[in-house]
Amino acid sequence: MFSVSVRDHFMIAHSFNGKVFGPAQKLHGATYVVDVEFKRRELDPDGIVIDIGRATDCLREVLGGLNFRNLDDEPAFRGKNTTTEFLAFVIFERIAAKAAAGELGAHAGGLLGLRVSLHESHVAWAAYEGALPR
Amino acid sequence: MFSVSVRDHFMIAHSFNGKVFGPAQKLHGATYVVDVEFKRRELDPDGIVIDIGRATDCLREVLGGLNFRNLDDEPAFRGKNTTTEFLAFVIFERIAAKAAAGELGAHAGGLLGLRVSLHESHVAWAAYEGALPR
Amino acid sequence: MFSVSVRDHFMIAHSFNGKVFGPAQKLHGATYVVDVEFKRRELDPDGIVIDIGRATDCLREVLGGLNFRNLDDEPAFRGKNTTTEFLAFVIFERIAAKAAAGELGAHAGGLLGLRVSLHESHVAWAAYEGALPR
Amino acid sequence: MFSVSVRDHFMIAHSFNGKVFGPAQKLHGATYVVDVEFKRRELDPDGIVIDIGRATDCLREVLGGLNFRNLDDEPAFRGKNTTTEFLAFVIFERIAAKAAAGELGAHAGGLLGLRVSLHESHVAWAAYEGALPR
Amino acid sequence: MFSVSVRDHFMIAHSFNGKVFGPAQKLHGATYVVDVEFKRRELDPDGIVIDIGRATDCLREVLGGLNFRNLDDEPAFRGKNTTTEFLAFVIFERIAAKAAAGELGAHAGGLLGLRVSLHESHVAWAAYEGALPR
Amino acid sequence: MFSVSVRDHFMIAHSFNGKVFGPAQKLHGATYVVDVEFKRRELDPDGIVIDIGRATDCLREVLGGLNFRNLDDEPAFRGKNTTTEFLAFVIFERIAAKAAAGELGAHAGGLLGLRVSLHESHVAWAAYEGALPR
Numbered sequence: 001m002f003s004v005s006v007r008d009h010f011m012i013a014h015s016f017n018g019k020v021f022g023p024a025q026k027l028h029g030a031t032y033v034v035d036v037e038f039k040r041r042e043l044d045p046d047g048i049v050i051d052i053g054r055a056t057d058c059l060r061e062v063l064g065g066l067n068f069r070n071l072d073d074e075p076a077f078r079g080k081n082t083t084t085e086f087l088a089f090v091i092f093e094r095i096a097a098k099a100a101a102g103e104l105g106a107h108a109g110g111l112l113g114l115r116v117s118l119h120e121s122h123v124a125w126a127a128y129e130g131a132l133p134r
Numbered sequence: 135m136f137s138v139s140v141r142d143h144f145m146i147a148h149s150f151n152g153k154v155f156g157p158a159q160k161l162h163g164a165t166y167v168v169d170v171e172f173k174r175r176e177l178d179p180d181g182i183v184i185d186i187g188r189a190t191d192c193l194r195e196v197l198g199g200l201n202f203r204n205l206d207d208e209p210a211f212r213g214k215n216t217t218t219e220f221l222a223f224v225i226f227e228r229i230a231a232k233a234a235a236g237e238l239g240a241h242a243g244g245l246l247g248l249r250v251s252l253h254e255s256h257v258a259w260a261a262y263e264g265a266l267p268r
Numbered sequence: 269m270f271s272v273s274v275r276d277h278f279m280i281a282h283s284f285n286g287k288v289f290g291p292a293q294k295l296h297g298a299t300y301v302v303d304v305e306f307k308r309r310e311l312d313p314d315g316i317v318i319d320i321g322r323a324t325d326c327l328r329e330v331l332g333g334l335n336f337r338n339l340d341d342e343p344a345f346r347g348k349n350t351t352t353e354f355l356a357f358v359i360f361e362r363i364a365a366k367a368a369a370g371e372l373g374a375h376a377g378g379l380l381g382l383r384v385s386l387h388e389s390h391v392a393w394a395a396y397e398g399a400l401p402r
Numbered sequence: 403m404f405s406v407s408v409r410d411h412f413m414i415a416h417s418f419n420g421k422v423f424g425p426a427q428k429l430h431g432a433t434y435v436v437d438v439e440f441k442r443r444e445l446d447p448d449g450i451v452i453d454i455g456r457a458t459d460c461l462r463e464v465l466g467g468l469n470f471r472n473l474d475d476e477p478a479f480r481g482k483n484t485t486t487e488f489l490a491f492v493i494f495e496r497i498a499a500k501a502a503a504g505e506l507g508a509h510a511g512g513l514l515g516l517r518v519s520l521h522e523s524h525v526a527w528a529a530y531e532g533a534l535p536r
Numbered sequence: 537m538f539s540v541s542v543r544d545h546f547m548i549a550h551s552f553n554g555k556v557f558g559p560a561q562k563l564h565g566a567t568y569v570v571d572v573e574f575k576r577r578e579l580d581p582d583g584i585v586i587d588i589g590r591a592t593d594c595l596r597e598v599l600g601g602l603n604f605r606n607l608d609d610e611p612a613f614r615g616k617n618t619t620t621e622f623l624a625f626v627i628f629e630r631i632a633a634k635a636a637a638g639e640l641g642a643h644a645g646g647l648l649g650l651r652v653s654l655h656e657s658h659v660a661w662a663a664y665e666g667a668l669p670r
Numbered sequence: 671m672f673s674v675s676v677r678d679h680f681m682i683a684h685s686f687n688g689k690v691f692g693p694a695q696k697l698h699g700a701t702y703v704v705d706v707e708f709k710r711r712e713l714d715p716d717g718i719v720i721d722i723g724r725a726t727d728c729l730r731e732v733l734g735g736l737n738f739r740n741l742d743d744e745p746a747f748r749g750k751n752t753t754t755e756f757l758a759f760v761i762f763e764r765i766a767a768k769a770a771a772g773e774l775g776a777h778a779g780g781l782l783g784l785r786v787s788l789h790e791s792h793v794a795w796a797a798y799e800g801a802l803p804r
Contacts, residue, residue, distance in 0.1 A: 001532070002487045007525040009389045013281035013297035013338070018180045020239075022187060023336040029281035029297010033390050037529075043491075046420045047483035052526060053424060068291040070281070081181035085136045089177075105422075121277045122301050122792060123141040124186060127171075130135070143791045147683035147699035147740070152448045154507075156455060157738040163683035163699010167792050202693040204683070215449035219404045223445075255679045256658060256703050257409040258454060261439075264403070269800070270755045275793040286582045288641075290589060305797075311759075314688045315751035320794060321692060349583035353538045357579075373690075390524060391543040392588060395573075398537070411657045415549035415565035415606070425604040431549035431565010435658050470559040472549070523545045524569050554716045556775075558723060617717035621672045625713075659677040660722060663707075666671070 001112075004049040005037040008059050010067035016081045027072070030120050032087065034063060036095060037115040044107040051105045058104055062094045084118045084126035092116045096134045135246075138183040139171040142193050144201035150215045161206070164254050166221065168197060170229060171249040178241040185239045192238055196228045218252045218260035226250045230268045269380075272317040273305040276327050278335035284349045295340070298388050300355065302331060304363060305383040312375040319373045326372055330362045352386045356396035360384045364402045403514075406451040407439040410461050412469035418483045429474070432522050434489065436465060438497060439517040446509040453507045460506055464496045486520045486528035494518045498536045537648075540585040541573040544595045546603035552617045563608070566656050568623065570599060572631060573651040580643040587641045594640055598630045620654045620662035628652045632670045671782075674719040675707040678729050680737035686751045697742070700790050702757065704733060706765060707785040714777040721775045728774055732764045754788050754796035762786045766804045 013029040036059055040049045071082040080086060092114055099108050115129040147163040170193050174183045205216040214220060226248055233242050249263040281297040304327055308317045339350040348354060360382055367376050383397040415431040438461050442451045473484040482488060494516055501510050517531040549565040572595055576585045607618040616622060628650055635644050651665040683699040706729050710719045741752040750756060762784055769778050785799040 002491070002528070002530050004487055004528045005526065007390065009391070011292075011296050011298050011389070013295050016180075020180050020182070020185050020187075024279075026336050027281050027338040028279050028336040029299075030279050031297075031299040031389050043485075043487060046418075046422050047485045047488045048422070049487050049528065051422050053422075056525075068294050068296040070295040083177075083181045085138055085177060085183050086181045089136070121279070121299050122275065123190075123277070124139065126136070126138045126183065128136050141792065143793070145694075145698050145700050145791070147697050150448075154448050154450070154453050154455075158681075160738050161683050161740040162681050162738040163701075164681050165699075165701040165791050202696050202698040204697040217445075217449045219406055219445060219451050220449045223404070255681070255701050256677065257458075257679070258407065260404070260406045260451065262404050270759070270796070270798050272755055272796045273794065284582075288582050288584070288587050288589075311753075311755060314686075314690050315753045315756045316690070317755050317796065319690050321690075324793075351579075351583045353540055353579060353585050354583045357538070391592075392541065394538070394540045394585065396538050409658065411659070413560075413564050413566050413657070415563050426547075428604050429549050429606040430547050430604040431567075432547050433565075433567040433657050470562050470564040472563040523547070523567050524543065525545070552716075556716050556718070556721050556723075619713075619717045621674055621713060621719050622717045625672070659726075660675065662672070662674045662719065664672050 001039055001041060002043060002049050003037045003039045004052060004055065005035050006052065006056050006059055007033065007035050008056070008063055009033045010063040012066060012069055012071050014071040014082045016083070018081065032084070033119040034059065034091060035117040036091070038111055039113040039115070040110050041112055042110070044110060050108055050111065054103070054105050058095060058098050062091055062098070065094070084120050084124070085128065088116045088118050088126050088128035092128045092130055093134070096132055100133055135173055135175060136177060136183050137171045137173045138186060138189065139169050140186065140190050140193055141167065141169050142190070142197055143167045144197040146200060146203055146205050148205035148216045150217070152215065166218065167253040168193065168225060169251040170225070172245055173247040173249070174244050175246060176244070178244065184242055184245065188237070188239050192229060192232050196225055196232070199228070218254050218258070219262065222250045222252050222260050222262035226262045226264055227268070230266055234267055269307055269309060270311060270317050271305045271307045272320060272323065273303050274320065274324050274327055275301065275303050276324070276331055277301045278331040280334060280337055280339050282339040282350045284351065286349065300352070301387040302327065302359060303385040304359070306379055307381040307383070308378050309380060310378070312378060318376055318379065322371070322373050326363060326366050330359055330366070333362070352388050352392070352394035353396065356384045356386050356394050360396045360398055361402070364400055368401055403441055403443060404445060404451050405439045405441045406454060406457065407437055408454065408458050408461055409435065409437050410458070410465055411435045412465040414468060414471055414473050416473040416484045418485065420483065434486070435521040436461065436493060437519040438493070440513055441515040441517070442512050443514060444512070446512060452510055452513065456505070456507050460497060460500050464493055464500070467496070486522050486526070487530065490518045490520050490528050490530035494530045494532055495536070498534055502535055537575055537577060538579060538585050539573045539575045540588060540591065541571050542588065542592050542595055543569065543571050544592070544599055545569045546599040548602060548605050548607050550607040550618045552619070554617065568620070569655040570595065570627060571653040572627070574647055575649040575651070576646050577648060578646070580646060586644055586647065590639070590641050594631060594634050598627055598634070601630070620656050620660070621664065624652045624654050624662050624664035628664045628666055629670070632668055636669055671709055671711060672713060672719050673707045673709045674722060674725065675705050676722065676726050676729055677703065677705050678726070678733055679703045680733040682736060682739050682741050684741040684752045686753070688751065702754070703789040704729065704761060705787040706761070708781055709783040709785070710780050711782060712780070714780060720778055720781065724773070724775050728765060728768050732761055732768070735764070754790050754794070755798065758786045758788050758796050758798035762798045762800055763804070766802055770803055
């Protein structure tokens with residue numbers, strides 16, 4: 001199995017509902033450093049898993065829909081706790097949708113899966129991994 | 135599959151038995167930076183894999199049972215080489231026991247597995263990965 | 269010149285005033301990974317720059333006064349942009365005050381300076397460096 | 403599952419063929435920081451996955467066959483794009499051949515797989531993972 | 537003293553002249569991960585050292601003049617060994633020129649110095665540090 | 671000012687004397703990841719600060735005199751606490767001696783200073799910085 005990974009980041013405010021979150025129930029924020037791993041059984045005729053330029057652009061676009069926001073105000077997340085693991089899934093879904101729409105290039109049809117990791121600090125991170133196509 | 139990971143460290147002395155270890159047969163020591171990845175199929179009703187505060191406390195307690203010791207003197211490791219990979223397994227077992235005892239919280243019953251990684255330097259690390267419950 | 273450094277982090281929400289900040293004028297947030305370097309000409313009689321346990325506790329206390337907050341609501345920062353560089357200075361001042369109050373231990377009188385670095389992402393960080401005593 | 407990982411690096415020049423590569427069609431170069439993860443179901447009688455000294459030497463030898471070269475001039479890669487993911491596979495194959503030849507030690511027969519990761523920058527990396535024996 | 541730092545990277549081919557370089561006399565290449573630290577005595581009225589967006593753009597432009605090239609073919613470097621430390625100086629000079637030309641914004645006149653660091657691998661890096669204005 | 675830095679590591683056992691050290695008074699150990707920064711005003715005629723191969727060899731030799739030992743048994747450290755900051759100074763002195771003995775090459779006479787940093791974990795490190803020649 002081959003994979004290619006790219007990294008970018010976004011910065012948001014949010015708060016959580018539920019006693020389990022302790023002081024994180026208050027409005028606070030986070031920088032998330034995001035790694036996306038694109039997986040494929042065989043290389044394409046160019047010798048690549050994916051056009052890394054398109055992969056980078058795709059990740060930037062998806063993170064652009066989250067960056068510099070208060071996630072408590074986002075209709076898409078109403079009634080949800082925007083935890084690190086939840087946001088990993090959100091980003092997975094949005095990249096998967098772009099892959100299905102052909103935005104990652106013709107050969108991206110060969111992608112078998114994605115792993116999205118969000119680092120919230122030097123001592124904590126979370127991930128969602130799933131198969132493609134959705 | 136979702137996962138959440140936390141990081142902590144411990145510092146020990148030890149020596150190894152066996153020609154394969156060369157100069158590491160002498161008493162020396164190591165800092166181990168430890169990552170524990172908790173895995174789960176679905177998020178719980180709070181939108182989390184695990185209570186990250188409890189996960190952090192659990193890891194600190196387990197490492198507290200190893201930290202600032204000469205592992206050659208520990209009865210639990212008599213006759214064993216406390217290699218990086220062996221210690222990854224020890225930490226896996228001790229966290230798995232705490233999960234089974236309910237110390238990770240009610241929802242931790244949904245945990246499917248753990249991956250424990252120990253970094254011994256900037257150029258070498260080891261891991262043990264196994265399913266839960268044991 | 270000797271130095272000892274310790275690392276911790278905090279997570280906040282805030283917004284900035286001024287065209288120069290572009291989309292960061294909206295409420296967003298950040299994880300700041302904070303490094304504090306304590307400097308001293310000579311080691312003390314125990315062979316240390318500072319009691320690293322006290323240094324770690326001191327940093328945790330100072331960051332506890334910032335963590336899990338919306339900095340826009342903090343009276344101490346009224347009329348200020350809580351930029352990364354500004355927060356480095358705030359943390360410098362608060363640690364310097366604790367050092368002056370003797371909270372870093374008797375030998376901390378020998379400290380010549382501090383450098384406080386805040387990493388806001390994998391591609392941007394800021395620092396403030398100053399002499400002690402204030 | 404147990405694993406042990408070691409890290410080294412190599413520095414090469416190369417160019418790519420194909421419109422998808424944009425400016426990387428010109429002669430340029432890269433530092434690749436290489437991680438090799440050796441996997442095994444159970445520890446051997448010494449308590450290890452692999453002799454880490456031999457693993458390190460093996461990786462150095464394999465990278466020595468690539469280091470300080472213009473890969474466009476290497477007969478082994480004629481007609482191929484030496485992308486990061488392709489080079490991960492090349493290194494996998496060369497280490498697997500050494501394992502099969504007994505160069506990793508007697509117990510290395512227990513190895514179940516390898517994962518080879520190449521970091522080309524702080525924001526991009528690639529990997530190949532496969533089972534042993536080939 | 538305040539500072540703000542940003543990171544980016546570039547990938548080039550080159551070779552060195554001189555016995556001291558050993559196998560690096562052959563055509564090879566490198567990824568350089570570049571950190572630029574901008575220094576200033578006091579914060580400007582917005583509470584910043586520099587407009588971080590302009591700093592990032594400035595670094596990208598300067599690295600764009602080096603990226604995806606064979607430095608042996610660059611007239612600017614004729615008769616020079618493009619070592620890591622030499623390239624740190626080149627990047628310093630080019631950013632300093634942009635600062636002098638006003639491309640870093642009006643307040644950038646307050647900059648007192650720059651430190652440019654180039655990481656060529658996980659075990660080697662180099663830097664040039666100098667005062668502004670040139 | 672120019673600088674070149676190289677990284678290596680060593681692994682030791684030791685214990686400390688003094689109440690300030692708490693549980694670290696017991697025999698334990700550490701991995702130290704060591705960075706040495708070599709400083710020089712101008713580049714030499716080859717365009718370098720120092721022969722990086724010699725610098726790397728020099729660091730490996732110095733660390734070889736410490737690696738895989740119980741520092742409590744070393745005559746050189748009798749009556750001393752081998753703290754991280756103390757060891758940074760020891761390594762500085764040993765490299766400075768090699769520089770003075772010409773082991774870093776003819777041009778190393780131009781070196782103005784060294785900074786030696788020892789990382790004992792992901793959250794703590796220490797350094798000693800001094801001028802050359804001693």
